[in-house]
Amino acid sequence: MAVLLAACALLCAVTVLTGTYRIGAGQVLGVLTGGGSGTGRFIVLGQRLPRVTAAVLVGAALGLSGAMFQSLSRNPLGSPDIVGFTTGSATGALVALFAGVGGLGVGAGSLLGGLATAAVVYLFTLTGGGTGNRLILVGIAVGAMLASVNDYLITRADLEAAENAKTWLYGSLNAVSWPQVAPLALALLVLVPPALATAGPLRLMEMGDDTAAALGVNLARTRLAVLLLGVALTGAAIAVAGPIGFMALAAPQLARRLTRAPGIAPVAAMAMGACLLAVADLLAQRLLAPFQIPVGLVTGALGGAYLLWLLAADRTRPRTA
Numbered sequence: 001m002a003v004l005l006a007a008c009a010l011l012c013a014v015t016v017l018t019g020t021y022r023i024g025a026g027q028v029l030g031v032l033t034g035g036g037s038g039t040g041r042f043i044v045l046g047q048r049l050p051r052v053t054a055a056v057l058v059g060a061a062l063g064l065s066g067a068m069f070q071s072l073s074r075n076p077l078g079s080p081d082i083v084g085f086t087t088g089s090a091t092g093a094l095v096a097l098f099a100g101v102g103g104l105g106v107g108a109g110s111l112l113g114g115l116a117t118a119a120v121v122y123l124f125t126l127t128g129g130g131t132g133n134r135l136i137l138v139g140i141a142v143g144a145m146l147a148s149v150n151d152y153l154i155t156r157a158d159l160e161a162a163e164n165a166k167t168w169l170y171g172s173l174n175a176v177s178w179p180q181v182a183p184l185a186l187a188l189l190v191l192v193p194p195a196l197a198t199a200g201p202l203r204l205m206e207m208g209d210d211t212a213a214a215l216g217v218n219l220a221r222t223r224l225a226v227l228l229l230g231v232a233l234t235g236a237a238i239a240v241a242g243p244i245g246f247m248a249l250a251a252p253q254l255a256r257r258l259t260r261a262p263g264i265a266p267v268a269a270m271a272m273g274a275c276l277l278a279v280a281d282l283l284a285q286r287l288l289a290p291f292q293i294p295v296g297l298v299t300g301a302l303g304g305a306y307l308l309w310l311l312a313a314d315r316t317r318p319r320t321a
Contacts, residue, residue: 001267001268001271004272007275008056008274008275008278011052011278011279011282012052012056012278015055015278015281015282015285018286019043019048020289020290021043023040027040031044031045032044046177050178050180050181051173051174051281052278052281053185054176054180054181054184054240054241055173055277055278055280055281055295056274057184057185057188057274058173058237058240058247058277059273059275059276059277059278060188060271061184061188061236061237061270061273062080062233062234062237062244062247062248062251062273063247063248063251063255063269063271063272063273063276064192064195064233064266065079065080065231065248066079066247066249066250066251067251067255067264067265067270068195068198068226068229068230068233068266069083069085069226070252071199071203071205071206072205072223072227073135074206075133075135077249078136079248080114080230080231080248081243081245081246081247081248081249082136083121083138083139083142084140084141084142084143084144084146085114085117085118085139085143085230085234086114086234086238086243087117087142087146087147087243088113088114088117088118088142088146089110089111089113089114089231089234089235089239090110090113090146090238090242091117091146091149091150091153092109092110092113092114092116092235093106093107093110093113093168093238093239093242094150094153094169095109095113096109097109097161097165097168098153098157098161098165107187107235107236107239107240110235110236110238110239111231111232111235113235114232115231117143117146118227118230121135121138121139121142122227124138124142150169153165154169168242169243170242170296171241171242171243171245171295171296171297171299172241172242172294172296173240173241173281176240176241180240183240184237187232187233187236188233191229191232191233191236194225195229195230195233195266196266196267198226198229199266201217201222202226202264205217206263234248242296244277244295244296244299245296245299245300246299246300246302246306247299247303249306249307250276250302251270252264252266252272254272255271255272256268256269276299276302277295280295280298281295283298284297284298
């Protein structure tokens, strides 16, 4: 955890101190203490600081959400972007965007879309207890259908709105400002404590439903709480940055391997998610500078490599009879 937090702090410092506009550490410190030039305040406080703050918060939200869903499904593929919740949140946000609703309306649409998707997936997996391969398969099917709905919505919009929506669907932090970051910070302040409180029951449920029930876990209530909190975290992140793929998938597993935890570690997953998205956004800003690419394209490339590594690691893992 110390390494993760130090790495995250270092990445934030590098992001704020470097860029197309050159600004020294002394100037940044002056701006942060209330001084500095007007240009320096605009670059640091108006552009770089809200963007890196959003990257850390979005990454943390996706890391925690992915940890909750992977623990619930007992499957490393059980993240919100795989089981369709991210796509459902994007559908709700697109409907709000095309309806001309901005700001908190997009966040509300993202949350409602994710909750509706979660309700559909949960109903279809009710007989299987909402866990395992059944949750993954149903989520993939629902997500594929919703992706078609998203494409249809874009084809029915006017050209400018369709272009903006398509850029947003890639996942981007290019135009993030404090009015978007503040609601996300407030949402995390409300959602993270109860989400972390589910870690204990989820850890017991990883040993099997019968064992968890015998130890006093209310299975139905815990699953419902995890679904609601996980979707809310995903929706809050998507409302700010769009659907950023693979963060919720990779962060919990990488955090588990780094901390050598016996199960999913939610706090470590948050720190790992924040670090991963900070790295990805720094690459999105610097790879083709001064042109900035959507961070979702970077996470997609990194996520593909992660999936190949995960499959290779699973193939070489010794099997027991």
